[in-house]
Amino acid sequence: MIDFELNTQQRMLKEALHDMGKNVIRPQSLGWDRQKSIDLDFLRNFYMMSQALRGENNPMEDFNEGPKNRDPNKPVQTNRTAAVGAEELAWADASIMLSLPGPGLGGPPVRATGTPEQKERFFSIFRDMTAELRWGAYGLTEPGAGSDVAAIRTTCRRDGDHYILNGRKCYITMGGRASWVVIFATIDPALGRAGHRAFVVEKGTPGFFVGKIEEKMGLRANETAELVLEDCKVSAMNLLGGEEKYQTKEGFMTAMKTFDNTRPLVAAMACGIGRAAYEYARDFVKENYVLGRPIPRYSAIAERLARMNRQLEAARMLTWKAVWMADQHLPNAKEASMSKALAGQAAIAACIEAIEICGAHGSLTEDHALLEKWFRDIKVYDIFEGTGQIQRIVISKRLLSDLKAF
Amino acid sequence: MISFEPTEDQKLIAGTVADFAKSSLTPRAREFEKAQAVASETRRAAHEMGLSMAAVPEAFGGQGLGLSTAVMVNEELAYGDPAAPFGLPGFGSYLLAVQELATDEQAKALLAPFADPAGYDTFGAVAWSERKPNRQRAGFATTAKAVPGGFELTGAKAFVGNADLAKSILVFAQVDTEAGWNGLGAFVVAKGNPGLRITGRHKTLGLDCGHFGELSLESAKVAASDRLEGRGDFANACIRFFAKYSLIVAARQVGLARQAFDVAREYCDIRKAFGKPIGHFQAVAFTLADRHMDAESARELVRRAAWAWDAGKDPSQCLLFTAQAVAHAHQVAMRCADDAVQLHGGAGFMRDVIVEKLMRDAKQMALAGATAEQMDQLAAAVELGIPLDPALVLPTTETQAVLT
Numbered sequence: 001m002i003d004f005e006l007n008t009q010q011r012m013l014k015e016a017l018h019d020m021g022k023n024v025i026r027p028q029s030l031g032w033d034r035q036k037s038i039d040l041d042f043l044r045n046f047y048m049m050s051q052a053l054r055g056e057n058n059p060m061e062d063f064n065e066g067p068k069n070r071d072p073n074k075p076v077q078t079n080r081t082a083a084v085g086a087e088e089l090a091w092a093d094a095s096i097m098l099s100l101p102g103p104g105l106g107g108p109p110v111r112a113t114g115t116p117e118q119k120e121r122f123f124s125i126f127r128d129m130t131a132e133l134r135w136g137a138y139g140l141t142e143p144g145a146g147s148d149v150a151a152i153r154t155t156c157r158r159d160g161d162h163y164i165l166n167g168r169k170c171y172i173t174m175g176g177r178a179s180w181v182v183i184f185a186t187i188d189p190a191l192g193r194a195g196h197r198a199f200v201v202e203k204g205t206p207g208f209f210v211g212k213i214e215e216k217m218g219l220r221a222n223e224t225a226e227l228v229l230e231d232c233k234v235s236a237m238n239l240l241g242g243e244e245k246y247q248t249k250e251g252f253m254t255a256m257k258t259f260d261n262t263r264p265l266v267a268a269m270a271c272g273i274g275r276a277a278y279e280y281a282r283d284f285v286k287e288n289y290v291l292g293r294p295i296p297r298y299s300a301i302a303e304r305l306a307r308m309n310r311q312l313e314a315a316r317m318l319t320w321k322a323v324w325m326a327d328q329h330l331p332n333a334k335e336a337s338m339s340k341a342l343a344g345q346a347a348i349a350a351c352i353e354a355i356e357i358c359g360a361h362g363s364l365t366e367d368h369a370l371l372e373k374w375f376r377d378i379k380v381y382d383i384f385e386g387t388g389q390i391q392r393i394v395i396s397k398r399l400l401s402d403l404k405a406f
Numbered sequence: 407m408i409s410f411e412p413t414e415d416q417k418l419i420a421g422t423v424a425d426f427a428k429s430s431l432t433p434r435a436r437e438f439e440k441a442q443a444v445a446s447e448t449r450r451a452a453h454e455m456g457l458s459m460a461a462v463p464e465a466f467g468g469q470g471l472g473l474s475t476a477v478m479v480n481e482e483l484a485y486g487d488p489a490a491p492f493g494l495p496g497f498g499s500y501l502l503a504v505q506e507l508a509t510d511e512q513a514k515a516l517l518a519p520f521a522d523p524a525g526y527d528t529f530g531a532v533a534w535s536e537r538k539p540n541r542q543r544a545g546f547a548t549t550a551k552a553v554p555g556g557f558e559l560t561g562a563k564a565f566v567g568n569a570d571l572a573k574s575i576l577v578f579a580q581v582d583t584e585a586g587w588n589g590l591g592a593f594v595v596a597k598g599n600p601g602l603r604i605t606g607r608h609k610t611l612g613l614d615c616g617h618f619g620e621l622s623l624e625s626a627k628v629a630a631s632d633r634l635e636g637r638g639d640f641a642n643a644c645i646r647f648f649a650k651y652s653l654i655v656a657a658r659q660v661g662l663a664r665q666a667f668d669v670a671r672e673y674c675d676i677r678k679a680f681g682k683p684i685g686h687f688q689a690v691a692f693t694l695a696d697r698h699m700d701a702e703s704a705r706e707l708v709r710r711a712a713w714a715w716d717a718g719k720d721p722s723q724c725l726l727f728t729a730q731a732v733a734h735a736h737q738v739a740m741r742c743a744d745d746a747v748q749l750h751g752g753a754g755f756m757r758d759v760i761v762e763k764l765m766r767d768a769k770q771m772a773l774a775g776a777t778a779e780q781m782d783q784l785a786a787a788v789e790l791g792i793p794l795d796p797a798l799v800l801p802t803t804e805t806q807a808v809l810t
Binding site: 001002003004005006007010077080282285286299301302303305306307309310311313314315317318320321324325338341342389391392393395396399400401402403406 | 407408409410412416474674675683685686688691692694695696698699702703704706707710713714727729730733734779782785789790791
């Protein structure tokens, strides 16, 4: 039956995150933005709390294999719950979700392609982070190759029991502090995707350096790093999935599959930030405009508010549909891209409109500073994990016949 | 639990309606347009399938399948031919208005003829709009004067769907001339009423097989029992009626948007330029991707609003979801139809291809029930906590006149 009601667990998660967002996170959000990092104490407490909440179907699912003894064909709730949680957390602060301890975006490729030995080795460090918080990261983008993944130039060549990696990775979320990073490299650029290899490169590997920590427009509390590989010597045991994984083209396709489940979560986060801006503008109008009187300005503002909100709702519908499909184990590449493309667009529009509706107040970095922050934070949601244009390529390839490439 | 999966029954019904639309509506869309009517045998077939009364509660002779099923039925009918549902008797403005405004006893009597085997030829109409806003005072110029035993209606109504076919017309008139939009009443006027005259049929931009027309009332006498009072809360009953009717129209816009998208997509696959299908150019492909997102999101918003009504959610939430769905669907349908014409190039402008009709239908349909602009005002009022004053949230002639 068609239903849009959150289940009990999702409702409780949403309410808990909302309360914490309002009372704990938002009051610190601007400080984190200015100091360019989230307090470790907060992250630790948040981590401990999510550990305590962890149960069956928890969004903070076991990093390794997920709940045991689960029938892989049986529908789950995980993706829906994660979307609900991601939206609420982003409503409070956009940077937290991207800064949470754990394998981050590095998790999906390891989970999807890692050998049992690799999964154990790379995930076990996250099992108990009471003493020390740890992160994983995902290194694909390079100065010369972002959306065009096939064009990566970081090289790898076999040297005995090792691979030697050379190149530069950029815009890597939590790259500076990650315990390990999934690095994509090529054995021969001429081979295109067939030449790609994925490695788990650990912190402290000889020849592996953290370069520049980026200064950004928004999401300033979240770390974005450049990573440098100079004759970096990586054990062949860290080749993700082992040699046999790369006899077929699947090796590369794995990288792309990473995104089918994460794109809707990015969309959910965008919905959360857009909603924050929308609610702020709505409450501002309530308090600062003369309502209920036939002033022409009012109906124009009312229409803007309504439009912002319904565009966000439309995006939320596509997001929920994409995660619902993921939970049913239905292929959802098109829907995942649709949700992200629409949510990025709707949330950016909402943040821009919110500033305009509040007038000069909206651009102040003092009284209404959150609004100004959200405006800076949201733009990247139409950029990372595939720009809006890349999403449209993914979508249109699934709409038109025989469209392999433009 | 969030789910996008219709029930087995709904899948079966939607599938059957889709087959019917494909075989009986799509191939004859141009014929209906020219005839300005849906053929009698098509109406009969739809009626025999039970489409007319699907969403009407069982107590009133319907199947009680709710709005959730009604929006699916309307979407599929409109996917076949978006104009056709306006020319089919059944789940349109009249049935909804009676359900919202009448007492159970009145509703039973008024809806019975629609469930009858002869129901395929039975039309009802809602006479709401007037040609011009009333400049003397707020409210309609058409008045209902209390006389012994009932009321006398005098005035003129416009943009009335099925005006010339209706056996029964629900006329909105000013009862209390001092009370503005809070002073309205609704009265059932039978076709044979000596004071009722159908004064003409509008020539419209689109939706040709919907019979939109005008009527005049000259001291048309109705009994006191012909007045529908909205079960004690007339203003809110009117708001609910327009919300639900607009949602049904929005479901038709979703069907239209899907059809426009599919026709355009097929064309972009086969039409070649510069040595390859035009869909293989990014400007074209991205446009299709955007319209696909539009149609899919509109469909889910419409379904969510229908779900909220059926699940008995808080009225303000139902109104908000409905307003969002309707405003989005109207804009989406127009974009989809417009781009479908645009992607066809010159061919899209010619009547050989269906897209030009879809574009006209989409614009016309955006004026049936409450408009996107009116729905945005309603949504904002709910969100800002402003009282739902009928003058603000009903589609009055003072803002935008609408078709009913």
